[in-house]
Amino acid sequence: MKPSFEELKEKLKQRNIHLSYQRLRVLEYLVQNRCHPTVEQIFSDLQKSISTLSKTTVYNILKILVEAGVVRVITIEDYETRYDIEVENHGHFKCKSCGTIYDFNINFDLLNSADLKNFKISDKNVYFKGICPRCLSNINETNEVKGD
């Protein structure tokens, strides 16, 4: 369900993807930061310890990891692309107030439609938006609504 760093390394080896230093560090970052980071977040955090890191490299590596099936692209909003270690059976909830993205479990098998009976479905995404409990309680306390 929640793949470990070692399992992911093994999966990449099986696909003949060379585990370079930068690739391992990006993979490690994604395992340790399951907060659906943007390229900018990944790059700026890793650059602190890999001073020569290039943002192009981060883009290249993410592309390879996505193609290898170990990382998933999340496009809840059109203006920010996020990346997530591939995990089965979950949806994403984005809080309109604080911007946090939460994972939630959902039974994808229930997600069927007669309209798609002749379609080959390879990828299911569920994105919700709204207000998270923490922001809800803040709003109730202050009695004012924070902007979107």
Added chain:
Amino acid sequence: MKPSFEELKEKLKQRNIHLSYQRLRVLEYLVQNRCHPTVEQIFSDLQKSISTLSKTTVYNILKILVEAGVVRVITIEDYETRYDIEVENHGHFKCKSCGTIYDFNINFDLLNSADLKNFKISDKNVYFKGICPRCLSNINETNEVKGD
């Protein structure tokens, strides 16, 4: 279920949104072209009959229509923003082969997760990807897979 041009005009009037010529034409375009067009498609098609139209205007109008709740943004892919007349209870399927986006009916009430019991959900999106029946039959006929 499928709002008419007249119903949408009425909804905008109720929200005190002035129905300028350009706004009406964009709205009309979206009602007549329920193919989830991009800004580029909307702009280039409308420019044929509104020669003075500016792309900035299309962006402005779409923003207003989205805020008014009559149009929905679809971000299946991170690199292309699409727009859709607001319709309840449907998901979107994008064919990886031909790029067409299909609507399908789905019961959003079944889309629940215990993980979200304290969340206020305002927006549910379901995006599938795969191969549509037409492309599936093409692949079977020619026995070769078209690129992604």
Added chain:
DNA sequence: TCCCAATTTGTAATCATTACATATTTACAA
């Protein structure tokens, strides 16, 4: 008709992403 406010327009700026050429590293054979 005139004037003010809303709307539209066009240009320039922004920003994420990609293209591409160069530099570096790695794997492997001699």
Added chain:
DNA sequence: TTGTAAATATGTAATGATTACAAATTGGGA
């Protein structure tokens, strides 16, 4: 160990969608 070719990483420039902004146009009410 050394040389070399291929793979990988890097940095800069280009691209392209979107936004900011200021000027032009339009529309409605006095």
